Amino acid sequence: MTKWVYTFGGGKAEGGAGESDRLGGKGANLAEMCSLGLPVPPGLTIVTDACVWFYAHGKALPPGLKDQVRAGIAGMEAITGRTFGDTRKPLLLSVRSGSRASMPGMLDTVLNLGLNDRSVQALGHDAGDARFAWDSYRRFIQMYGDVVMGLDHEVFEEILEDERARLGHELDTELSAVEWQHVVQLYKDAIEEALGEPFPQDPEVQLWRAIAAVFSSWMNARAITYRHLHDIPAAWGTAVNVQAMVFGNLGNASATGVAFTRNPSTGEKALYGEFLVNAQGEDVVAGIRTPQSITEAARLASGGDRPSMEKLMPEAFASFSAICERLERHYRDMQDVEFTIERGTLWMLQTRSGKRTAKAAMRIAVDMAEEGLITRHEAVARIDPAALDQLLHPTIDPRARRDIIGSGLPASPGAATGEIVFTSEEAVAAEKEGRKIILVRIETSPEDIHGMHAAEGILTTRGGMTSHAAVVARGMGIPCVSGAGNIRVDLRNEQIIAGPIVLNKGDLITIDGSSGQVLKGRIAMLQPELSGDFGRIMQWADAARRMTVRTNAETPQDARAARSFGAEGIGLCRTEHMFFQGARINVMREMILAEDEKGRRAALAKLLPMQRSDFADLFSIMHGLPVTIRLLDPPLHEFLPKTDAEIADVALGLGMEPAALRRRVDALHEFNPMLGHRGCRLAISYPEIAEMQARAIFEAAVDAARETGAPVVPEIMVPLVGLRAELDYVKGVIDAVAREIIDESGIGIEYLVGTMIELPRAALQAHSIAEAADFFSFGTNDLTQTTFGISRDDAARFLQTYIEKGIVSRDPFVELDYDGVGELIRIASERGRRTKNGLKLGICGEHGGDPTSIRFCEEAGLDYVSCSPFRVPIARLAAAQAAIGQGG
Known part of the structure; x- marks a missing residue:
């Protein structure tokens, strides 16, 4: 029989922290804390597989589950001395979700389950506090009515607000037992009136409907959105934790709270959290009452006028503080814990690795490494590369x-x-x-x-x-x-x-x-300064990684920003971006609209000093680091005016008739420009363009080397090569210009000529193309487009639907497609290096800044990744984590 239920309690547990895939994070850590001998209310965990089964079978509970849950509850009854459904000493339950990945507040919870019109009396008698019992019952009805029965919680809030106003009470705590009893009746009346069914009195019915509701919450709108934002697969499902209730709302010797073992905003090594006296857990996170500080230091720092837990409940605080320290050392990470104090007795309800800001993550990782709690490699691996964006705000x-x-x-x-x-x-x-x-x-x-x-x-x-x-x-x-x-x-x-x-x-x-x-x-x-803990982590990351990290940059501003973020060169300079600036576009248009080669060369002569200056700036900023310059790539019509007003304006500037310019624009228009007259095809049709760009590159290299004293070895990239002959032709043009510049300057110039692999044919013919190429740079933007047959500009119309329906798990333009595009990269890398051992390989598409794609690049043995300037720190860290994961 399938094991659907794992139990914990009384210092024993089935499962532990290493089984979060089945038990969910909450269940796995409850079991772990129980095994450590910490005070954990007994309970059971229904595994995530049951949730998967639930959705695969029309939202039915799997066979055998009910018997296993009843057996688990019997164990809870033996430990607590209470009986579920009893009208003398009732065992009340919490029913809570527990995904393997933390999803705070996204899934549903039901507390105080098991209360009804009879057991509420017994609870009040047993606790010696009728007000507490009726307050707990109204909480249960409100939560159950919303989560399980589907009556909006606002209905209950309005009833409560009206009653408070009628009675002249500002706070819930001012209501008496009799007044709460009246609110309970109003709640039950509202449910029956709105839903046409009474509030269920049978605890068994309550339990199974609550379990089904928690499973159902896995697919609620907010959970789906959260999973999408945090890349959590829907196929994981959630566990359900059924646990004996302990009560923080049993008077002023009771409390509930949430805490972190270190400050989640700054990383400071000090208990950080809040608690509420005489409250249940949802009161803390709901924000309906102002919480109090746990430590006296935090109270003083915040200027709070109400006592801290440290002062108000010193014995419970001492126990709690010791447990937090023990949990942090056991898990070797900052913990986020939930707790309840029931009449002076401390109970631990949850522990998990706490969410933290990037700044705090840096400090915590560095501090823990220096405390000897984790290694430097572990410290680097602890930081989410994507979270570094926080430090760039x-x-x-x-x-x-x-x-x-x-x-x-x-x-x-x-x-x-x-x-x-x-x-x-x-x-x-x-x-x-x-x-x-x-x-x-x-x-x-x-x-x-x-x-x-x-x-x-x-x-x-x-x-x-x-x-x-x-x-x-x-x-x-x-x-x-x-x-x-x-x-x-x-x-x-x-x-x-x-x-x-x-x-x-x-x-x-x-x-x-x-x-x-x-x-x-x-x-x-x-802008923030990336130093201190950030600098230490990046220093450790740089020591761990194998791949270098370059940037995609065309302007001095971008190049300087990338250098400040630790870029080790430029992996992609898109020269066409330089022609859109200011008056340059008109000179570019003059070149494009010229009737013959002579006219084109005249316009190119005007562009030459502009390009030379641009490249000299980049070479100087990079000061000897590699700079890869891609020759003109887009189709020429992208530089031309489009609207009638633009055409009239440009025609005036060029001394042309608007009608003649319109005819020329129409003649250059392409139906599918992505696959049209662009890339190396332009250099073959108009070699004078490649000549001008090569001359600008080599002259700038000479000038920059003289100015900086650092040797400049430009890397010239020929785009959109699919045939070895295409690269041979364009390389011949580049080599001829290089010889001219060497002869003119009397200075030897080292340079590399390579290609961007962005067509499937180029990947498959890499063994042949490598004979002429000094390097390959994978242009994964276009390689993804040509492999999938999808235009990136149009894909947004349907890719989200594909993701929602499970056709693809990720947008392939954001995260590299391992199986298709990735396979072409692997083929090209292997075949290219078989021809030319040591062939330099890099990636310069947008995937060069995506941590998951960077992991693939490490596995594929690429030499570098290149990304936008502000993603350089992310890429450095991701490259280190990839190397650590590969055993580097």
Whole structure:
């Protein structure tokens, strides 16, 4: 019989931390903590395979599951001395999700399961607190009614708000047992009226419907969005954890909280978290009550006026602090833990590797390596390369004037400016229009995931450092200020009000996620300095990696930025980008529209000094590092005017009749320019273009070598080669120009001539092409297009549908297609090096900055990757991780 259930409790557990694939992260770590002898309420985990089975069989529970769950509950009953469904000493359960990858707030949970009209009386008698019992029952009905029965939680919130107003209570804690009993009845009446069925009283029915609901939440809209954003496969499924309830809402000697073993924003080695007295877990993350600091140091630093857990509950704090230290050393990573204190007794409800900002990740990795907890290679492997984008975000210039209109908690670092919007739908719409926005909410919920992703930053007026907004924003790497209580959100009039200041939807604000300040208008920003812990990690990464990292750059600004980020040369200089600037495009148009070679050469003579200056700048900036320059690649019609107004304007400048220019433009138009008269085909049709570019390159190399004293060895790339004869022809033109420059200058010039492999034929004929080539550079943008037969410009219309329907798992223009495009790269690499041992191989498409694609490049034995300047640090780190993974 298939084993669907693993149990834990009483210091024993089936499974452990290494089995998260089956048990999910939560279940695996509960089992691990139990085996370590930590205080964990007993429970059971339904494996992820059951979720997969559930969806494969029309949302039915697998055979044998119910018997195994009942057996697991019997074990929980033996440990706790309580009985599920009993009306004297009832065992209440939590039913919680647990994916193998952390998905905070995306999946569903049901607490206090097992309560009904009879057992609530027993719970109150057993606890000696009727108010607690009825409060727990109303919580259960509200959560179950929303998650399992599908009645929107707002219905319950409105009932509660109306009752508080009627009774004159501001807080839930002010309601008495009798008042809660009345709220419970109102909740049950609302369910029956809206759904046509009563709230279920049978605990067994409650249990199985709750388990099915948690499985169903795996495919809810917010979970699907989150998985898409974080590359979590839908095929994984979620586990379900059924656990004995412990109560943080049993009076002032009880509490619940969330903590990190180190600061997730800064990486400081100190307990960091919040707790609430007399509360259940959802109260902390919901942000409906202002939480208190766990440590006294944190309370003092934040200026909090309520006692810390360290002061209020010193014995529980001492136990908790010791457990946190033990968990961190056991897992050798910063932990995110949930806990409950029930009348002075501490219970651990969860541990997992904590989400952290990139800045914190750097510090934690460096500190742990220096503490001897992990190795330097492990420290490098711990950093998510994509998260380095967080370190490249601007911060507010300290010299800038700050018009502060409010402040909250610094929930996620970095600064952002944008227009105010109040809904996630508005945020998504604004992003599509290219507008930068700040999503302003009273509090966010998991349903806001799409709007949060579209925003430059997030501002909430409620919630703490562990609220939904804070946790999700940190994970996304976007700035967030939470709990800005001195700002009021008026949703009806679409305004935010801060004292006398009123700002409307569309007004600009700036948030500083590092200080918690909210500022009016746009504020000057500074780029961060990549030093300190970042520098240490990158130093260790550079020592570990095998491949070099170059940049794609045509301008001095991009080249300098890339050098500051550690680029080791230029892997792709797209010379056509140099012709679109200023007056150059008119000279380029003059060349294209010339009637004969003489006219073309006259225009090219004007372009020569411009190109020479461009290349000299790049060679000087790179100071002896390799620079790969691609000859003109796009079809000529891309440089020509398109609209009637543009044609009239250009015709005037060139002294032509607009009608004649229109005829020439039409003659040069191509039906499929991607596969048309471009690349080496231009150099063969018009060798004078290649001659001019080669002369500019060699003359610039001579000038730069004289200026810098560093030898310049230009690498000239011939694009779109599919035939060995094409490369032979263009290389002949380049070699002839080189001889001329050597003769004219009296200086020897070393140079390489290679090609961009971007056609399947070139990959298959690499053994022949390598006879003429000094290097191959894989242009994976076009190689993906020509391999799939998909235009990158049009693919967005259907690729998302392909991903959603499981036809492909990733966009092949973002993450390299291992099986097709990757196979062509492997073939070309092997055949090319079989012909020419030591043939230099690189990649210069957009995939050169994608960590997963970089791992493939390491496996394929490429010498370098090249990417955009701001992705250079990402590529350096990813290349190191790939080498470490390969045993380098």
